[in-house]
Amino acid sequence: MEAAMGLMRRIHPKQSETALSALINLLPHHSSDLLSQVDQALQVLCDVDCGKEFILCEYNRDADSYRSPWSNKYHPPLEDALYPSLELRKLEIEANEVFAVYRDQYYEGGISSVYLWEDDDNEGFVACFLIKKDGSKTGHGRRGYLQEGAWEAIHVIQVGPEEEGTAHYCLTSTIMLSLTTNDESSGTFSLSGSIRRQMNMDLAIADGHLCNMGRMIEEMEGKLRNSLDQVYFGKTKEMVCTLRPPAEVVMRLPNS
Amino acid sequence: MAEEEYYDSELSDKQKKEIAKWFLLNSPAGEIQYIAKDLKSVLNDERVYNEAAQEAFPLYNKSHLISLELPDRSGDVLITPYNELDKNEYLDPRDAQVATVNHVKQVCTEARPAVDEELPSPYIEEYRYALDAEMLKYVGEAYPKGVCSVYCVNGKDVEGPGSNFELVVVISAVKQSPKNFCNGSWRSVWNIEFKDEVQVLVIRGKIQVGAHYFEEGNVQLDAKNECKVETKFQAPEESAHSIANIIRHHEAEYLASLEASYSNLPDTTFKDLRRKLPVTRTLFPWHNTSQFSLTRDIQKELGIGK
Numbered sequence: 001m002e003a004a005m006g007l008m009r010r011i012h013p014k015q016s017e018t019a020l021s022a023l024i025n026l027l028p029h030h031s032s033d034l035l036s037q038v039d040q041a042l043q044v045l046c047d048v049d050c051g052k053e054f055i056l057c058e059y060n061r062d063a064d065s066y067r068s069p070w071s072n073k074y075h076p077p078l079e080d081a082l083y084p085s086l087e088l089r090k091l092e093i094e095a096n097e098v099f100a101v102y103r104d105q106y107y108e109g110g111i112s113s114v115y116l117w118e119d120d121d122n123e124g125f126v127a128c129f130l131i132k133k134d135g136s137k138t139g140h141g142r143r144g145y146l147q148e149g150a151w152e153a154i155h156v157i158q159v160g161p162e163e164e165g166t167a168h169y170c171l172t173s174t175i176m177l178s179l180t181t182n183d184e185s186s187g188t189f190s191l192s193g194s195i196r197r198q199m200n201m202d203l204a205i206a207d208g209h210l211c212n213m214g215r216m217i218e219e220m221e222g223k224l225r226n227s228l229d230q231v232y233f234g235k236t237k238e239m240v241c242t243l244r245p246p247a248e249v250v251m252r253l254p255n256s
Numbered sequence: 257m258a259e260e261e262y263y264d265s266e267l268s269d270k271q272k273k274e275i276a277k278w279f280l281l282n283s284p285a286g287e288i289q290y291i292a293k294d295l296k297s298v299l300n301d302e303r304v305y306n307e308a309a310q311e312a313f314p315l316y317n318k319s320h321l322i323s324l325e326l327p328d329r330s331g332d333v334l335i336t337p338y339n340e341l342d343k344n345e346y347l348d349p350r351d352a353q354v355a356t357v358n359h360v361k362q363v364c365t366e367a368r369p370a371v372d373e374e375l376p377s378p379y380i381e382e383y384r385y386a387l388d389a390e391m392l393k394y395v396g397e398a399y400p401k402g403v404c405s406v407y408c409v410n411g412k413d414v415e416g417p418g419s420n421f422e423l424v425v426v427i428s429a430v431k432q433s434p435k436n437f438c439n440g441s442w443r444s445v446w447n448i449e450f451k452d453e454v455q456v457l458v459i460r461g462k463i464q465v466g467a468h469y470f471e472e473g474n475v476q477l478d479a480k481n482e483c484k485v486e487t488k489f490q491a492p493e494e495s496a497h498s499i500a501n502i503i504r505h506h507e508a509e510y511l512a513s514l515e516a517s518y519s520n521l522p523d524t525t526f527k528d529l530r531r532k533l534p535v536t537r538t539l540f541p542w543h544n545t546s547q548f549s550l551t552r553d554i555q556k557e558l559g560i561g562k
Contacts, residue, residue: 003294003296003298006290006293006294007279007291007294007295007298009470009474010283010284010287010290010291010470010474011279011284011291012476019282022275022278025271025275026275026299094545098542101545102534102540104535105531105534105540106531107529107530108531133529141528143524143527143528145525146525146528146529149528177529179526179529181525186510187479187480188478188479188480189477189479190478191475191476192475192476192478193473193474193476194473194475195473195474197472207542207543210545211542211543214540214545225530225532228475229521229522229526232473233518233521235475236468236475236477237477238438239431239440239467239469240440240514241515242400242440243400243401243429243440243442244402244429244442244507245398246508246511246515247508
């Protein structure tokens with residue numbers, strides 16, 4: 001299992017799906033471990049009731065059906081399926097509405113879905129916030145710079161039971177992204193990758209769970225975006241400049 | 257569900273070998289030995305692994321243009337498709353040597369002097385030698401750890417003017433710093449067709465740059481660029497000089513365009529995935545979200561909006 005995760009850490013992010021299915025084939029008895037530890041590309045279905053798209057993940061799956069956060073119905077229909085309690089469903093509806101506005105303000109497009117369910121182990125609940133955005137010029141890329149561009153965010157928050165007016169929130173976030181630009185003079189330039197981080201907080205629930213979860217996600221997304229931009233992309237740039245340092249002065253002398 | 261199927265279908269050795277080869281061939285630059293180590297323990301089958309390694313390593317070594325130190329430490333030999341004499345034998349035209357390599361261990365085990373048939377004719381060698389000298393100078397200046405070589409890939413036995421021939425310049429630079437979780441490679445291949453009848457040199461360049469940063473994550477850069485330039489067919493020294501100038505100029509420009517791609521990231525390209533701040537330019541008002549549901553209710557009642 002450790003070696004399998006070692007391979008996943010090195011193999012190209014764009015090939016992680018192929019690598020995952022290869023590993024599942026080689027290690028069938030570890031398939032559920034692999035599926036839970038390796039984040040996969042998010043798939044989307046269209047809710048037949050309202051025509052809106054929703055994101056599929058392990059958290060809205062029952063058997064081979066997926067529950068839409070909009071109509072609360074399983075696609076394809078499923079008898080005796082699992083549903084969140086009425087109270088949680090109420091919060092889920094609100095979370096989906098608010099998160100859609102959040103998503104629009106930061107992403108200017110894309111799809112989002114929020115799923116909630118009871119956490120039997122610790123009397124709290126778990127929430128999963130998902131965002132999928134196609135930023136290419138044929139997708140939702142406002143500026144039209146990207147030949148190909150995908151951003152997927154998976155935020156899973158475990159919310160503990162209320163204790164003296166506060167609750168413990170444990171957020172695990174994964175971002176997977178890829179972007180490619182292509183033009184005749186500079187060729188193709190492509191960056192892709194994934195990172196995962198965790199954040200723990202004890203917060204007063206007076207502001208409401210949604211407000212607390214939302215703030216954590218916003219802070220985390222900001223941090224992850226920043227470290228991808230500054231640290232991860234920055235390190236690859238540093239590497240390029242180590243391989244062939246830019247020697248502007250020497251290069252420009254012959255022309256002057 | 258699908259999981260049960262995995263239990264039912266035991267993979268054949270052939271399928272296992274194909275999977276193993278896929279992992280090896282798709283190793284990032286400089287990381288095949290790490291992939292091999294993990295793969296061995298995942299496969300848990302020495303024979304299948306060895307078969308896969310025998311097939312995959314030579315392909316990987318050639319496509320990554322790896323360089324291996326000669327046994328007497330006098331220099332490096334590049335492993336490329338252009339100087340392959342036999343499965344394990346690679347020509348080093350600079351010192352007229354042939355290196356025997358162990359692909360899987362990625363080492364050069366011995367070297368012998370090349371025989372005449374393996375080397376280009378004196379006429380071709382003049383062009384090759386002159387270009388090699390220019391490239392050595394350029395690569396020494398531009399790449400802190402670059403290795404280069406010049407091979408004749410077409411018409412190596414041409415004895416004098418009147419026939420076409422083709423040289424290829426290979427530049428390979430690899431940097432590995434596993435302690436910093438960072439690896440990278442720069443590979444350039446420049447094909448130069450010497451067209452005798454029209455007295456023209458057709459130069460085609462292919463540059464491939466990769467970088468991998470994997471501390472608590474996995475981020476990779478892949479960049480590729482191709483170009484084509486023509487210039488006059490001249491005497492060996494003059495040709496070499498103008499080819500080297502073209503390569504120097506183009507590679508410097510390409511590096512500048514890579515840097516430009518990076519500096520465009522924050523405000524243009526990356527912004528199309530996710531903005532740094534919301535369109536409102538202030539943090540999201542989580543404390544006041546009831547207004548969203550409220551406006552929606554009003555819109556619904558008034559029959560406006562969606």
